[in-house]
Amino acid sequence: MRILWLAHRDPLNPRAGGAERTIFEVCVRLVKKGHKVILLTSGWKNSTSMENLNGIEIHRFGRNIAPHLVLPVFLLKYHYDLVVNDLGHAVPWISSTVLKKYNIAFFRHLHARSLPGQVNPLLAKIITAIEKYYFIIYHNTVFVTESTTSKNDLLKLGIKENKIIINPPGVDLNLFHPSAKTQYPTLVYFGGMRKYKRPQESLFLLNSLLERIKSVDLFIIGVGSEEPSLRELACELSLTDHAIFKGRVSDTELSNIVASAWLNVHTSVTEGWGLSILEASAAGTPTVAYDVPGVKDVIEDGKNGIKIMDGDRKGLSDAAFSILSNLKTWRASSVEVASKYSWDKTAEIWENLIKKQPTVNIKD
Numbered sequence: 575m576r577i578l579w580l581a582h583r584d585p586l587n588p589r590a591g592g593a594e595r596t597i598f599e600v601c602v603r604l605v606k607k608g609h610k611v612i613l614l615t616s617g618w619k620n621s622t623s624m625e626n627l628n629g630i631e632i633h634r635f636g637r638n639i640a641p642h643l644v645l646p647v648f649l650l651k652y653h654y655d656l657v658v659n660d661l662g663h664a665v666p667w668i669s670s671t672v673l674k675k676y677n678i679a680f681f682r683h684l685h686a687r688s689l690p691g692q693v694n695p696l697l698a699k700i701i702t703a704i705e706k707y708y709f710i711i712y713h714n715t716v717f718v719t720e721s722t723t724s725k726n727d728l729l730k731l732g733i734k735e736n737k738i739i740i741n742p743p744g745v746d747l748n749l750f751h752p753s754a755k756t757q758y759p760t761l762v763y764f765g766g767m768r769k770y771k772r773p774q775e776s777l778f779l780l781n782s783l784l785e786r787i788k789s790v791d792l793f794i795i796g797v798g799s800e801e802p803s804l805r806e807l808a809c810e811l812s813l814t815d816h817a818i819f820k821g822r823v824s825d826t827e828l829s830n831i832v833a834s835a836w837l838n839v840h841t842s843v844t845e846g847w848g849l850s851i852l853e854a855s856a857a858g859t860p861t862v863a864y865d866v867p868g869v870k871d872v873i874e875d876g877k878n879g880i881k882i883m884d885g886d887r888k889g890l891s892d893a894a895f896s897i898l899s900n901l902k903t904w905r906a907s908s909v910e911v912a913s914k915y916s917w918d919k920t921a922e923i924w925e926n927l928i929k930k931q932p933t934v935n936i937k938d
Contacts, residue, residue, distance in 0.1 A: 577612070577928065578614060578652075579597065579601060580657065580659050580660055581615050582638070583616065584597070586621075587621075588618060591766060592846075592849035593662035596743050596920075599917040600924050602628045603925075604924065604928070606629070607925060609928070612633065614641050617635065645670065650673070654675065656678065659712070662846075666704060666708065677712065677716075678718055678928075679715050681708075681846075682724070683844055683867065684867070685705060686701075688770040689702065708733065715737065717737055717739070718741050718924070718927070719846070721740065721845075721846065721847050721872075722871055723868055723871065739923070743847055743915070744918065744919060746853075749829045750829050752905060754834065755835070755901070756835070756836070759898045761780060761839050761894075763793070764796055764838075767799060768798055768799060770842060770844065771841070771843075772841045775839070777804065779839055781813060783898075784816065786891075787895070792839075795820045795823055797821055805819065832859055835854075835859050836901050837894055837897055839863075842864075845868030846868050848869045855879075856913075859908060860878055861879035861880075862880050862882065863882070865884060878904075878912070879897075
C-alpha cells in the first residue's frame with residue numbers, strides 16, 4: 575500500500591525525540607513488508623528537501639506550518655491508500671480530512687498539559703481549543719494512541735471508544751541491554767530538555783542524594799532550550815563536580831551510559847508514553863518518576879521503578895535512595911518488564927490496521 579505519513583519532524587531532525595523514534599521504527603518495518611511510505615514533514619536550517627532513510631521517502635518543506643500548506647497538493651497530485659495524521663505536535667492536518675482521504679489519527683498525548691511555559695499563553699489557548707474539536711475534525715476516524723491515559727484523554731475529548739486503539743511503542747533490545755554498572759552510584763537523565771520535561775528536578779534529586787550518599791554522579795544527556803538554565807542551576811547548587819553534561823550523543827554512547835547507570839530519572843509533566851523509561855528498563859536500569867499521564871503504564875511499581883506523587887521531591891529522593899541501596903533486586907525485574915515490548919509487535923498492529931483500509935473508518 576502507498577502510505578502518506580504526516581509529521582512535524584522526521585527522525586533525522588536535530589530536535590527529534592521519542593515521537594520520531596516511533597515513526598522510524600514503525601515505518602522501516604512497513605517498508606520491509608512491501609509498503610511505500612512517504613513522510614511529509616518540516617525541515618531545519620540547511621536540511622535537504624528530500625531524503626531516503628532506510629526506504630522511507632522524506633519530503634521536507636519549510637518550518638512549522640509549511641507542510642500543512644503543501645499538503646493539499648500532495649493529496650491531489652498523488653494517490654495514497656492511507657494518510658497517517660501524526661498529532662505529535664498538536665496542530666491537526668485538516669486537509670486530509672477535508673479531501674475525504676482514508677485517515678488514521680496518531681494521538682501522542684494531550685498538549686493542553688505540556689504547552690504552558692513552552693509557547694505564549696494565547697497560542698497555548700488556541701491549540702488547547704483545537705484539541706477539543708478533534709471529534710469533529712477527525713469524525714469517524716480511527717485513533718491510535720500509546721497509553722491508557724491517552725485513551726482516557728481521547729474519551730474526554732469526545733472520541734468514541736470503539737475508534738481508539740492502544741498500541742504502545744517497542745524497545746530496541748539490540749541497542750539497550752544490560753552491561754556492567756559503574757563502581758559507585760550514578761544517575762542518568764535523558765528525558766528531554768524542554769520546559770515541560772522539567773530536567774531541573776534531576777538536579778534537585780542529585781542534591782538531595784548527596785546529603786545521604788558520599789559519592790553519586792548524574793549524567794545529563796541531550797540538548798535543548800532548558801540546557802542553559804540547567805547549567806546555571808548546577809552552579810547555584812554547587813553540583814558542577816557531580817552533574818556531567820554529555821550533550822547530544824550517539825545511540826551507542828547513549829545505550830552505554832544508560833546501561834552503566836544505577837538509576838534513571840524521569841520528571842516530565844506528561845508523556846504520551848515514557849519511551850526513555852522503557853529503554854532504561856531494557857538496559858537493567860530502574861526508574862524513579864513522578865506519577866503523571868503516560869508514565870503510569872510503562873512503570874510497573876516494584877519491578878522497573880517507583881512512581882511518586884507529582885512534585886514530591888522528598889518522596890522521589892526516598893525512592894531513589896531505596897533503589898540505590900538494593901540495586902541487584904531491580905536489574906532482572908526491569909529487564910523482564912522491557913521484554914514484553916518490541917517494535918515488531920508495534921509495527922504488526924499498525925500493519926493489521928492499515929490492511930483494513932478503507933473499512934477502517936468505522937461507522938457509527
